[in-house]
Every structure is written in structure tokens, then in C-alpha cells.
Amino acid sequence: MRDATFKPSLGRLAVHATLWGAVALYLIPLLVMLLTSFKSPEDIRNSNLLALPEVFTLIGWVKAWGAVGDFFWNSVKITVPGVLISTFIGALNGYVLSMWRFRGSQLFFGALLFGCFLPFQVILLPMSFTLGKLGLANTTTGLVMVHCIYGLAFTTLFFRNYFVAIPDALVKAARLDGAGFFTIFTRILLPMSTPIVMVCLIWQFTQIWNDFLFGVVFASGDAQPITVALNNLVNISTGVKEYNVDMAAAMIAALPTLIVYVLAGKYFVRGLTAGAVKG
Amino acid sequence: MATLELRNLHKSYGSGLADTLKSIDLAIESGEFLILVGPSGCGKSTLMNCVAGLEDISGGAILVDGRDISGMSPKDRDIAMVFQSYALYPTMTVRENIAFGLKIRKLPQAAIDEEVARVAKLLQIEHLLQRKPSQLSGGQQQRVAMGRALARRPKIYLFDEPLSNLDAKLRVEMRTEIKLMHQRLKTTTVYVTHDQIEAMTLGDKVAVMKDGIVQQFGTPQQIYNDPANLFVASFIGSPPMNFVPLRVQRQGGQLVGLLDSGQDRFELPLDLAAEVGEGRELILGVRPEQIGIADDGAPGAAELRAEVEVLEPTGPDTLAFVTLNGAKVCCRLAPDAAPAPGATLRLRLDPARVLLFDAQSGERLRKAPGGAGEAKVTPLARHKH
Numbered sequence: 327m328r329d330a331t332f333k334p335s336l337g338r339l340a341v342h343a344t345l346w347g348a349v350a351l352y353l354i355p356l357l358v359m360l361l362t363s364f365k366s367p368e369d370i371r372n373s374n375l376l377a378l379p380e381v382f383t384l385i386g387w388v389k390a391w392g393a394v395g396d397f398f399w400n401s402v403k404i405t406v407p408g409v410l411i412s413t414f415i416g417a418l419n420g421y422v423l424s425m426w427r428f429r430g431s432q433l434f435f436g437a438l439l440f441g442c443f444l445p446f447q448v449i450l451l452p453m454s455f456t457l458g459k460l461g462l463a464n465t466t467t468g469l470v471m472v473h474c475i476y477g478l479a480f481t482t483l484f485f486r487n488y489f490v491a492i493p494d495a496l497v498k499a500a501r502l503d504g505a506g507f508f509t510i511f512t513r514i515l516l517p518m519s520t521p522i523v524m525v526c527l528i529w530q531f532t533q534i535w536n537d538f539l540f541g542v543v544f545a546s547g548d549a550q551p552i553t554v555a556l557n558n559l560v561n562i563s564t565g566v567k568e569y570n571v572d573m574a575a576a577m578i579a580a581l582p583t584l585i586v587y588v589l590a591g592k593y594f595v596r597g598l599t600a601g602a603v604k605g
Numbered sequence: 606m607a608t609l610e611l612r613n614l615h616k617s618y619g620s621g622l623a624d625t626l627k628s629i630d631l632a633i634e635s636g637e638f639l640i641l642v643g644p645s646g647c648g649k650s651t652l653m654n655c656v657a658g659l660e661d662i663s664g665g666a667i668l669v670d671g672r673d674i675s676g677m678s679p680k681d682r683d684i685a686m687v688f689q690s691y692a693l694y695p696t697m698t699v700r701e702n703i704a705f706g707l708k709i710r711k712l713p714q715a716a717i718d719e720e721v722a723r724v725a726k727l728l729q730i731e732h733l734l735q736r737k738p739s740q741l742s743g744g745q746q747q748r749v750a751m752g753r754a755l756a757r758r759p760k761i762y763l764f765d766e767p768l769s770n771l772d773a774k775l776r777v778e779m780r781t782e783i784k785l786m787h788q789r790l791k792t793t794t795v796y797v798t799h800d801q802i803e804a805m806t807l808g809d810k811v812a813v814m815k816d817g818i819v820q821q822f823g824t825p826q827q828i829y830n831d832p833a834n835l836f837v838a839s840f841i842g843s844p845p846m847n848f849v850p851l852r853v854q855r856q857g858g859q860l861v862g863l864l865d866s867g868q869d870r871f872e873l874p875l876d877l878a879a880e881v882g883e884g885r886e887l888i889l890g891v892r893p894e895q896i897g898i899a900d901d902g903a904p905g906a907a908e909l910r911a912e913v914e915v916l917e918p919t920g921p922d923t924l925a926f927v928t929l930n931g932a933k934v935c936c937r938l939a940p941d942a943a944p945a946p947g948a949t950l951r952l953r954l955d956p957a958r959v960l961l962f963d964a965q966s967g968e969r970l971r972k973a974p975g976g977a978g979e980a981k982v983t984p985l986a987r988h989k990h
Contacts, residue, residue, distance in 0.1 A: 495690050498679075
């Protein structure tokens with residue numbers, strides 16, 4: 327007997343065709359970028375976008391790394407501390423707002439949530455003023471601070487909503503066992519929080535790494551992140567356009583977020599749905 | 606081991622709100638088992654949290670061994686608690702769960718190992734020590750939660766409805782085990798429950814609570830036999846006490862209440878203090894086991910014929926339901942003595958153990974001191990319908 331689930335039908339065919347169409351829509355630009363980055367400039371001028379390179383060459387990647395490599399490390403220096411600090415403080419905030427409610431804590435949380443809806447542009451002027459006063463203008467440290475502050479609203483929201491689903495009795499039991507504020511946080515709650523930590527790390531990494539606006543406004547010259555450097559590279563208006571270099575540089579800029587998604591993606595889905603189902 | 610005393614304890618969640626706990630006064634001796642029992646929302650769990658230090662009190666004092674601990678943080682009170690949800694740390698093994706409190710208190714590793722082994726043996730959970738809480742059944746989690754409390758050898762144990770998440774059979778088993786454990790360890794214990802059977806079986810002392818007030822505080826027998834008011838009388842006992850509405854009448858210089866079963870009527874002499882006047886609405890309380898079947902020819906018994914409407918055999922007893930003054934009355938009979946439904950039953954009330962309550966306030970009306978009719982009640986009149 328044939329398994330019913332393998333029976334081909336018009337409806338099933340339509341579903342598959344649609345899905346493959348969507349896949350193509352998303353992947354073809356990536357394919358074009360990859361193919362172009364390995365072509366020589368002559369090859370690019372003479373051939374079709376989707377054609378395989380006639381001569382496979384890494385010259386585009388080498389040149390690209392020469393142009394944006396330093397700024398890649400700038401981005402790492404901004405992103406890694408930015409992600410870690412904002413996640414840690416967000417976790418601490420969420421812990422206090424869910425387990426140690428104080429008078430006005432709901433109002434405080436509401437005000438903090440407001441930060442999630444603030445457009446980047448609104449804080450540009452006051453923030454550049456603040457950074458200038460602090461002597462942090464045009465530094466990676468300044469950018470780390472900006473991203474931490476801006477990311478806190480999101481990380482606090484994530485952790486608060488995750489911790490709210492954890493029964494109070496756990497904290498009560500730990501208090502009776504003699505554990506203090508930080509012991510409960512580090513020994514009881516953080517070990518239970520892997521999914522939401524992953525969500526925060528991915529979210530913040532993507533936000534900070536891909537940020538362009540803060541980077542272009544608050545850091546210039548040697549301190550600028552890779553997104554700004556990429557823009558500068560692509561927008562050079564003198565000489566012949568080197569598309570292979572542009573594409574390779576764009577790939578270099580996009581690679582870290584891709585890797586983070588591949589490595590931690592399963593936690594992302596799990597973390598976002600955590601709390602939706604009890605147990 | 607320690608004595609526990611609550612003095613004029615108040616708890617309020619805000620000036621505009623009614624007090625959650627109103628002037629609680631309780632005291633138990635070292636090694637006693639105190640039950641806080643009452644319906645949900647009566648304040649019993651709040652009271653326990655106050656003793657544990659998880660909630661601040663608004664007034665009064667909590668004394669352990671005569672020392673006021675109400676200002677201390679929970680970790681300094683030397684009190685352990687078993688939670689309704691067990692509250693086991695999900696990322697730790699059973700061993701780590703039990704050892705956690707000892708580690709925090711910086712005991713040497715050898716002492717911790719020894720203590721975990723002792724507790725595990727006591728609760729028969731030695732084979733579970735390496736498991737995570739999620740790999741345990743409800744009953745096993747319950748044991749681990751108790752183990753965590755036992756490990757620190759605290760002055761006082763608090764149990765917050767520890768059995769309510771277990772199935773009926775396991776609940777009875779664990780109840781016996783908790784009682785056995787208490788008999789062996791003799792640690793002062795406060796136990797919160799809404800289950801009156803747990804209250805009766807486990808407690809040395811029982812405090813029945815309602816609306817943040819202790820309605821009655823005493824031994825289980827006092828609470829059962831001598832309830833202070835209608836609420837306590839109705840809350841304790843299964844099947845519950847029967848309540849029959851009654852109006853005070855004057856019959857030849859004596860106060861009586863008329864009982865009407867539909868087949869029979871008789872006037873029950875009421876021995877009440879002088880201030881209870883004619884026309885007052887009362888409630889007569891009588892427990893199902895206090896209604897017997899009248900023996901043939903028993904002289905002077907308060908007898909009443911009534912029609913059996915429903916029979917509920919429970920195994921050891923059969924419950925027969927009749928109607929008195931319009932109220933359903935349950936009689937607990939021996940199975941072989943139970944008549945068929947629809948048959949007429951000759952009931953006998955033990956007049957000495959019948960309780961009277963004021964219908965309006967629900968307060969117990971005590972019998973007049975040295976009242977003459979207390980020992981024996983004879984029907985003054987009997988009417989055939």
C-alpha cells in the first residue's frame with residue numbers, strides 16, 4: 327500500500343512551487359554576490375550576472391579585506407562588549423522587575439518599554455551632545471555605550487517576560503536557604519535562562535553589528551564600524567567600479583551575523599516561543 | 606526545636622485596603638504541630654509567609670523561643686519551608702537541591718555529604734540523588750522538597766499545602782509519613798492546608814481561619830466537639846455537620862424549639878442563657894454520627910420518625926438523608942442497620958451533644974450553666990400528622 331502522505335496532488339505541488347519560489351527570491355541575490363565576488367572585473371563586464379566565473383579569483387576578497395579589515399575589528403570591538411554588557415544588565419533588570427518588585431516598578435518597566443519604540447534618529451542630537459561632554463565622541467567606547475543604552479530596553483523586556491513565567495516560590499525557597507540577591511540570580515535563575523540569553527545575544531549582535539546610523543554619526547575615521555567602511559568603499563566615485571571588491575566586502579560585513587544565526591538559531595526559535603506554553 | 610508565638614499580628618497591603626491579617630494571637634510549645642486551616646483567601650498562606658520572613662508584617666510580633674524575629678531577614682530566622690509547588694531548583698540534581706542551603710551556609714563538604722546522606726536515607730530517596738527534578742514523579746519531588754527542608758535542621762518547619770498537588774492515594778500515604786516524621790523528629794511545625802482531614806489528622810493544635818481572623822484555636826478534638834461558631838462547625842468534619850433552622854418558643858415556662866420531620870414533630874427543650882428570648886432564630890448543629898437509630902422501647906429518648914430520602918453507602922458507614930425543618934440532614938448509620946430508601950427511620954438525637962448557634966451572627970450559644978435539661982430531654986408533646 328502506498329503511504330498517503332506521499333501522494334502527489336495539485337495542491338501539494340502548488341505549495342512546493344511557492345516555497346521554492348520564495349527560497350529563490352531570497353537566495354538569488356546572495357548567489358549573485360558570491361559569484362561576482364569571485365570574478366575578475368573583465369569577467370563581470372563581459373558575462374551574465376548568474377554565470378559562473380570564467381577564472382576563479384580571490385583578488386576581490388583580498389582587496390576587500392585590505393579596505394575594510396581594520397574596520398571589521400572595530401565592529402568586533404564594538405559588538406562584543408556591547409552585546410555582553412547590554413545582555414547582562416538586561417538580565418539583571420528583568421530579574422529585579424519580575425522577582426523583586428518595588429513601589430512603582432510597573433511604571434518603571436512601562437517607561438523602559440518606551441525605549442523600544444524610540445526611533446534611532448530621535449536620540450542622535452542629545453546623544454552626540456552627551457558623548458561630546460563625556461569625551462567619548464568618535465571612539466568605539468562611545469559606540470559601545472550608545473548601543474548598550476539603546477539595547478537595554480529590549481534585553482530588559484526579554485528577560486523580564488522570561489522571568490515572570492518562573493514561579494516566585496523558587497526565589498522564596500532560595501531566600502530561605504540563605505541565598506542573597508546575587509546568589510539567587512547567578513545560581514538559580516541564570517542557569518535556567520539559556521534560551522532567552524541566546525535570544526538576547528542574537529538580537530543584540532544583529533542590531534549592533536548591522537547598525538549604520540549610530541556608526542556614521544558617532545564614529546568617524548579610524549573608529550568607524552564595518553558598515554560605515556563598506557558604505558564608503560562602495561560609494562567611491564573615482565576610477566573604475568570594482569564590483570568584485572564591493573561584493574566581497576559586503577559578504578565580509580554580513581558573515582558574522584549569518585554565522586551567529588546558524589550556530590544559535592535553534593535557541594532563537596525556542597526562546598521566542600518559551601513562555602507561550604507552560605511547562 | 607523552638608516555641609513559636611504570634612502576638613497581635615497584623616498584615617495589610619496598603620492603607621486603603623482591608624487588613625489581610627487582623628490581630629492574630631497564637632502560641633505553640635516546642636515540638637508541637639500547628640495547623641492553619643481555612644478556605645482560600647483566609648490569610649493562612651500570608652500568615653505563613655510572614656513567619657518565614659518572605660513578607661513583612663504591619664504590626665505585632667513573631668517570637669521564636671521568646672525572641673522577636675519579625676525584623677530579621679528570612680535567612681537569619683533558621684526556618685525551612687516546603688512549598689506547594691515544591692520549588693525545586695530545576696537545573697540542579699536532587700543532591701545539589703538538598704545541599705544548596707548547606708553550601709550557602711559554607712558548611713565543610715564532608716558535613717554536607719553526611720547530611721545529604723542522612724536526609725536521603727530518612728526519606729528513602731538515595732537512589733534519586735543524581736536525577737534532575739524533571740525526572741521525578743510528583744511524590745518523589747515532594748520527598749525531595751521535604752529533604753531540602755530537613756537538611757538544615759532548622760528550628761521550625763513550615764509546610765505550605767504540601768500535599769495538594771498529589772493524587773488522592775499518594776496524599777494519604779504522604780500524610781501518614783509526615784506525621785511519622787514529626788513523631789520521630791519532634792520539630793516545631795506550622796502546616797497550612799485547606800483540607801480539614803489533614804487538619805484533624807496531623808495537628809496537635811489547629812487554628813481555623815477566615816477573613817484574616819483566627820476563628821478558633823485549640824486541639825483537633827476541641828475544634829471538632831466544641832466549635833466556637835457556625836463557620837468552624839461547618840468547616841471541620843466530613844460529612845459536614847447538619848444545620849437545622851429553629852425558632853425559640855416558650856412552652857410552659859420553658860424555652861423549646863420545634864423539630865418537624867414531615868412525619869413527626871417534637872419540641873426540643875433548649876437550655877439557653879436568659880438573654881436568648883422568644884422568637885429568636887437559631888441553628889441547631891448536629892453531627893451525622895450523633896444521630897442514631899432508636900432502640901425499640903428505649904425509655905424517654907428524643908425520638909423522631911422521618912422518611913429516608915436517599916442512601917449513600919460509603920463502605921464502613923451508610924449515610925441516610927432525611928429532612929428536618931426543611932433542611933437536609935445526614936445520619937451516619939451502620940450498613941446493616943440502614944433501611945431502604947422511602948422507609949421510615951426512627952431517629953434519636955443525643956441531646957447533650959447538640960449545638961446551638963445564633964442564626965444571625967453564627968456565634969455559638971452556650972447552654973445555661975448547670976441547666977437542668979442537659980442530661981435528658983423528653984419530648985413534651987408529640988403530634989401525629
